[in-house]
Amino acid sequence: MNKLKAIISTIIKFRIAIIMVLVLLMGVSAYQTINKLSVDNSLSIWFLEDDPSYKAYIDFQENFGSDEIFIAMLPVENAIGEIEINRLKKLHKTFEDLPYVKTTFSLAKAKYPIYANSKINFDNLYNPKRSEKGLKNLFSKLPNITSQLVTKDYRNQFFYIQLNPTPTIEAKRQDIAGEIRTILDKEFSNYYLTGPPVLNEAYSKGIYKESLTFGILTILVITILLLFMLPSKRYLIISLLSVAVPITLLFGLITSLGYALNMISMLIPTILMVYSVSDAVHIINIYHKEGILNKTLNKIDLLTIAIRKSLTPCFYTTLTTFVGYFALYLSPLPAFKNMGVFTCIGLLLSFILVYVITIIGFSFMTHNFEKAKPLLSLKKWNQNAFINWINSVTSQYKTSIIVGFSAILLFGIYSIFQVKIDTNSRDLLAEGTAKQDLRTVEVELGGSNRLQLNISTVNGDVILNRDAIKQLEDFQNRLEDNPFIASPVSVVTIKSFLEKRTPVLFQSNISEAKLKNTLAEVDSNDNSFFKLFSEDLSTAGFTLTLGEMKTSELEKVLEDIQRDFEATFNVEDYNLKINGFAVVFAQLNNFILETQFKSFFAAFFVAFLCLLIFIKRLRTTLLVLIPNLLPLAMLAIFMSLLDIPLDVTTAMITPIMLGIAMDDTIHLVHKYRRSKTIKGSPKNRMDNAMHYTGSALISTTIALVGGFLIIASSATPSVKDFGLLCAVTVAIALITDIFYLPALLKKFDK
Known part of the structure; x- marks a missing residue:
């Protein structure tokens, strides 16, 4: 003292x-x-640098090209008009001069194979000398490629800007999207821009804006609440x-x-x-x-x-x-x-x-305590009368309260196993231009994310023998049947096109050496946007397009790909490697589950020790701990009934809420235990504790609920869910502290 x-x-x-x-x-x-102050929502913040999946993803970008790709959908009068193609050529030249751009791709740059003089040459897919009918006929024979260049009605062109690998662009990431838009604005008054870099920029801008908004609103709400409290x-x-x-x-x-x-x-x-x-x-x-x-x-x-x-x-x-x-x-x-x-x-x-x-x-x-009063007050609200009513209810109906709340607790424990673990990538993005552009492009294109599949021979042999080609064809057919996968491009795509135009190339009497030499030429540098082979020809590549989807859907797509591979190839002779951000993103579910288990049990164990040291009696500690589990049980019930999954935002909710739930409990139990020297039953001590701390418990809960409701006003669905769930859980924590906890202590703390 x-x-x-x-x-x-x-x-x-x-x-x-x-x-x-x-x-x-x-x-x-x-x-x-x-x-x-800056905002960074890049991939590196979600994975440790030495994480194997993250390292594999970066290695993939170095070897097969980055999937950090801008996709611009450009509305035009005629997607195969000469004027429109010339504008694309101008864009290619401008963008490819930028230091952070690896390559660009569009109809103006696309090539298609022609077999002549016993070798494959590549010619421009667009040729102004061809008639419109001839161009459309040619496009129809390469649907998986041309569908990524123009829309079906020929009123939109697609333009792709592939950036250098992720680590090399992180420092300049915040400026890149702005520079890309500035260039596009000079040529097009209207366009749709999406792709991973655009979404990342939208996340960052949304975070910065909402951080400022949340801060200002929280100060205002707290000020108003304090005038009452x-x-x-x-x-x-x-x-x-x-x-x-x-x-x-x-x-x-x-x-x-x-x-x-x-x-x-x-x-x-x-x-x-x-x-x-x-x-x-x-x-x-x-x-x-x-x-x-x-x-x-x-x-x-x-x-x-x-x-x-x-x-x-x-x-x-x-x-x-x-x-x-x-x-x-x-x-x-x-x-x-x-x-x-x-x-x-x-x-x-x-x-x-x-x-x-x-x-x-x-x-x-200098203060006159007795004459002091709040600046704002609710005249009809009598706090002492309310606390007296609570004390009366928890004394008269303590058994009923215990049975009712305990039943909810048991149902909540059951509900824990009904909560889904899933992250919807679209729920991480607020409504706005970026989200609208994403929807528009994905409707036309079938997706905006790139996935690269590499199938290689185990012994390192060339993968272009006749049997391997047949299996690659079967595998591509399976990929095309998957509703989540759009426009797979591989050597099979080129072979199918050549086969239609030059059937003699793939007749059964053609030698394997001839077949290998023919197909080995299709991986042209001019078509580097689609990586078809490794340099030693032991690996064949498939480039797929995926839409924005939930991690559960993404996991299913990856499982389907693996299953199709095992059903098509002998796994003792061939390996499959799936590359791209989608693979890394799909692992978030496992990380979220790991986060929940580790963080919750660590928090629960330490919190139990804190309560035991604080209360100094095991029986009372256990009685006090039970009501603190009820808000988490109710949280599980709400998440289960409202179909709100654990995702990258809500994953941290349980350890945080456990800590918050215990705050009011500790203040109440402190006064309950501090009154031990006063003779009386647990009922008298708890009633006294409620009178002393009840008003503060209600006031702090109102402040917490107000703060979390501000977060619930977020335009980002995932953050909105987090704020709403926290607000509800904090309110329930107060209810359990003023009803369930007193009832338990009055009945069992002898």
């Missing part, structure tokens, strides 16, 4: 110096944030500073270390704001109540009592919340790791600074 009093006296003595230091640090942090309007500035200072310093640290916001970390400001204000409200509530009860104490003694009574529960609530977020560090995804670490740092800053700021703020205030 004396040490605490000495610390408070020291803080007050040097309060001007502390204020000056905080102002200086906030100024530096604000400057760093304004000048260096605080005992006096004079506490408002203290509460707002308790929110603003830690967040400003944290973002100064994040930007100084070179980190950027992403789809996950964009939630940090809103989350920290509601946590900071929750602690501030608890401290102010205790200070005000003690001021009414201890009218003769001087300010330092009153501060000492208020800090001492609030320190233990606030420490443990911060600790359990800290554990919930730090558990995210166990995730294999770097985005979650960073989210966990920086939120934990923010929690520590908030915990320390909220006490420093409240002590300094109280030291400047």
